[in-house]
Amino acid sequence: MLERLRKRPLTISELAQPFSMSFAGVAKHIDVLTSAGLVRKVRVAEDGRSYRLELQNSTLNAASQWMEYHRKFWLNKLDNLEAFIEEENHENRSTEDRKKH
Amino acid sequence: MKTEVLKIEKSIKAQPGRLFKAWLKAEDFSRWFLPGTPVSLGAVNIDARPGGHFSIEMLVDGIIRPHEGEYRVIEEPNKLVFTWRSFMTENRDTLVTVLFAAEGEGTRITLIHEQLPDDQAIVQAHTEGWSSILAGLAAWVV
Numbered sequence A: 001m002l003e004r005l006r007k008r009p010l011t012i013s014e015l016a017q018p019f020s021m022s023f024a025g026v027a028k029h030i031d032v033l034t035s036a037g038l039v040r041k042v043r044v045a046e047d048g049r050s051y052r053l054e055l056q057n058s059t060l061n062a063a064s065q066w067m068e069y070h071r072k073f074w075l076n077k078l079d080n081l082e083a084f085i086e087e088e089n090h091e092n093r094s095t096e097d098r099k100k101h
Numbered sequence B: 001m002k003t004e005v006l007k008i009e010k011s012i013k014a015q016p017g018r019l020f021k022a023w024l025k026a027e028d029f030s031r032w033f034l035p036g037t038p039v040s041l042g043a044v045n046i047d048a049r050p051g052g053h054f055s056i057e058m059l060v061d062g063i064i065r066p067h068e069g070e071y072r073v074i075e076e077p078n079k080l081v082f083t084w085r086s087f088m089t090e091n092r093d094t095l096v097t098v099l100f101a102a103e104g105e106g107t108r109i110t111l112i113h114e115q116l117p118d119d120q121a122i123v124q125a126h127t128e129g130w131s132s133i134l135a136g137l138a139a140w141v142v
Helices: A002-007 A012-019 A022-035 A062-100 B016-024 B028-035 B117-142
Strands: A039-044 A051-055 B005-014 B044-046 B053-060 B064-074 B079-084 B094-103 B108-114
Touching: A002 A012, A002 A039, A002 A051, A002 B117, A012 A022, A012 B064, A022 A039, A022 A051, A051 B117, A062 B016, A062 B108, B016 B028, B016 B079, B044 B079, B064 B108
Parallel strands: none
Antiparallel strands: A039 A051, B005 B108, B044 B053, B053 B064, B064 B079, B079 B094, B094 B108
């Protein structure tokens, strides 16, 4: 359920759908998640009465977000380092070729 | 106690010494750490000695974000340890260890990024809060 919220904000009905649960049952659990600061209710602009639920990234993901961000960050940097070395090898080869001619 | 430690490994076809230098020579470092960043934006300062500071201005989603730290261990060509602080660490110090091990004709790089004790307490609080919610949720979904 939270995985689905991670993708985009959803209404209670949309959230309840795949779980074959009552609207009231879901609403009760949403209250728990909201009071824990994990999700936030956002009014739907179009009708002003219903609302969607949005994941509160700062609390929910403090640990996993840190890991995910830095894993990608460092993997990307190490890939760049490899590319840099290859580029340097290439430059050196070109210089040597020019010397030969 | 749960400790947040991130470990990444990568093999690169180059000698450890050459890779090690690429981390500490500002000119080389800028080329691979900030590729495609206009020179006017990406400022890199490196004081490569134990206790020396570094600062890197990185363009992240159109915003210039400073990344800073201090070198703790410089053991050429095998080990580099530095603190790391950025908007993504909430400007708290974290610790990065980079190990360079000769592997055939290349090098096995192991990068370990860990949070320091103060941060672990914070992360742990978040993780525990989240775990108990998850446990409740799992019971509910089943």
